[in-house]
Amino acid sequence: xxxxxxxxxxxxxxxxxxxxxxxxxxxxxxxxxxxxxxxxxxxxxxxxxxxxxxxxxxxxxxxxxxxxxxxxxxxxxxxxxxxxxxxxxxxxxxxxxxxxxxxxxxxxxxxxxxxxxxxxxxxxxxxxxxxxxxxxxxxxxxxxxxxxxxxxxxxxxxxxxxxxxxxxxxxxxxxxxxxxxxxxxxxxxxxxxxxxxxxxxxxxxxxxxxxxxxxxxxxxxxxxxxxxxxxxxxxxxxxxxxxxxxxxxxxxxxxxxxxxxxxxxxxxxx
Amino acid sequence: xxxxxxxxxxxxxxxxxxxxxxxxxxxxxxxxxxxxxxxxxxxxxxxxxxxxxxxxxxxxxxxxxxxxxxxxxxxxxxxxxxxxxxxxxxxxxxxxxxxxxxxxxxxxxxxxxxxxxxxxxxxxxxxxxxxxxxxxxxxxxxxxxxxxxxxxxxxxxxxxxxxxxxxxxxxxxxxxxxxxxxxxxxxxxxxxxxxxxxxxxxxxxxxxxxxxxxxxxxxxxxxxxxxxxxxxxxxxxxxxxxxxxxxxxxxxxxxxxxxxxxxxxxxxxxxxxxxxxxxxxxxxxxxxxxxxxxxxxxxxxxxxxxxxxxxxxxxxxx
Numbered sequence: 001x002x003x004x005x006x007x008x009x010x011x012x013x014x015x016x017x018x019x020x021x022x023x024x025x026x027x028x029x030x031x032x033x034x035x036x037x038x039x040x041x042x043x044x045x046x047x048x049x050x051x052x053x054x055x056x057x058x059x060x061x062x063x064x065x066x067x068x069x070x071x072x073x074x075x076x077x078x079x080x081x082x083x084x085x086x087x088x089x090x091x092x093x094x095x096x097x098x099x100x101x102x103x104x105x106x107x108x109x110x111x112x113x114x115x116x117x118x119x120x121x122x123x124x125x126x127x128x129x130x131x132x133x134x135x136x137x138x139x140x141x142x143x144x145x146x147x148x149x150x151x152x153x154x155x156x157x158x159x160x161x162x163x164x165x166x167x168x169x170x171x172x173x174x175x176x177x178x179x180x181x182x183x184x185x186x187x188x189x190x191x192x193x194x195x196x197x198x199x200x201x202x203x204x205x206x207x208x209x210x211x212x213x214x215x216x217x218x219x220x221x222x223x224x225x226x227x228x229x230x231x232x233x234x235x236x237x238x239x240x241x242x243x244x245x246x247x248x249x250x251x252x253x254x255x256x257x258x259x260x261x262x263x264x265x266x267x268x269x270x
Numbered sequence: 271x272x273x274x275x276x277x278x279x280x281x282x283x284x285x286x287x288x289x290x291x292x293x294x295x296x297x298x299x300x301x302x303x304x305x306x307x308x309x310x311x312x313x314x315x316x317x318x319x320x321x322x323x324x325x326x327x328x329x330x331x332x333x334x335x336x337x338x339x340x341x342x343x344x345x346x347x348x349x350x351x352x353x354x355x356x357x358x359x360x361x362x363x364x365x366x367x368x369x370x371x372x373x374x375x376x377x378x379x380x381x382x383x384x385x386x387x388x389x390x391x392x393x394x395x396x397x398x399x400x401x402x403x404x405x406x407x408x409x410x411x412x413x414x415x416x417x418x419x420x421x422x423x424x425x426x427x428x429x430x431x432x433x434x435x436x437x438x439x440x441x442x443x444x445x446x447x448x449x450x451x452x453x454x455x456x457x458x459x460x461x462x463x464x465x466x467x468x469x470x471x472x473x474x475x476x477x478x479x480x481x482x483x484x485x486x487x488x489x490x491x492x493x494x495x496x497x498x499x500x501x502x503x504x505x506x507x508x509x510x511x512x513x514x515x516x517x518x519x520x521x522x523x524x525x526x527x528x529x530x531x532x533x534x535x536x537x538x539x540x541x542x543x544x545x546x547x548x549x550x551x552x553x554x555x556x557x558x559x560x561x562x563x564x565x566x567x568x569x570x571x572x573x574x575x576x577x578x579x580x581x582x583x584x585x586x587x588x
Contacts (some may be wrong), residue, residue, distance in 0.1 A: 017448040172373035186363040
């Protein structure tokens, strides 16, 4: 399938989705928003409990103008990406060697499986003791959260590559790096990408917790700071920002899947 | 640039032996395939025919004996030997043309040209940029054939490559394989269950039983061969007869006995058979089958039965 055909099909499917669901599916959220705004404006609900939606929008706009919003957003994004890259690379590395070599699996897998049973957020007190409230602790937590989904899915991906295809590759003269690049890695990719999506979820979850507990910048810090000054609009804004960032990461992962797994007809149909 | 087959490889097997644990799969096999000859190997499943093919492909090694190709050890000719499997084994993440180009070295354009030329030979040049997932079973096997041809093999091994195809597609594939074999002049070794397929394609049909060659039948018919032909039918009948005889007289696969107990629940049933071996020792064998299947046999305790099983189906348990 050529690139253009692929994109046309994507657009077509998106178009069908809009038409079939139509405006109807947006009716309920819109109603909720209107009611919410009315209830707060009418004084039935204190803004200390929940700010009006419009207040959240204006708070966001003000913070954007002051530069605060972008500073915190940037800080959180950099942390998320750095932690993801560090934890993801280590997880990918161990997934590869443990999936590829029995010796490595025997040596490392049991240990890793034991560590996996520790909820990484339970380490927060220890992490604060080790690293203080600096960047290292948060990177450590995010990396740890990202490590396992990537490790497990890479490992299973490598293991699930058909031995028939590997044998075929060998009999056609592929070995070492060529065999890995042309047969093993593409075969493991669907699983690895599932791991990436899980890991992205963990990235934001870890970051939310880590930033609310100890930070001097980032969206979590912004929310905790706002809480002290009873700025519920900023708190709600922070929550919505986390949701949007999580969604953006998921969409990015989906795009990667569509780009890299376009050969997989069962995937495209899903 | 054209794909011109080099002359086929001559293959010599001398007392080749392959064991898996206690089981002897190839038992001192000796034969010779002339350069450019088309050999078909038939035999029941588990007779060792696929093992022989894997040895020739270098995917497995013999414990005893010699395999020579073109006057030297087989391993030295590895680059001249290609295999087609029962399933096409295409890489689903590469386009048809890129699958054919697997393992080729050189510039992009040259590789592409070679792949397209091989695809044209199997009649699939127009599908070059599709994913293998979009092809039918027969088309995938044709791509697999093109992938083998692009390396200009001097020995092409075919491991029941048509087993999963429908009858019409098989006949098309027979014609294609025969035409390509004649153009390229490689030595071909086809493993198949289908005696008629063997007689249609091969210069010689080898029947392997218990790791040895039980029948070496030359097929002197002019090509292309017609299945309706009387001589064809006679040859096919001869090989089939031999295949069935070997199957029926093989005493190790049969046990005569008397049903001593039948136990059945809603789903599964066990039939216990008291048997006597050739030394007069009595023993019991238990056959497990579905209760529904049991009802189809008029079995009761005391019935005389003949237990038949494939040698390849025997599993040992302590």
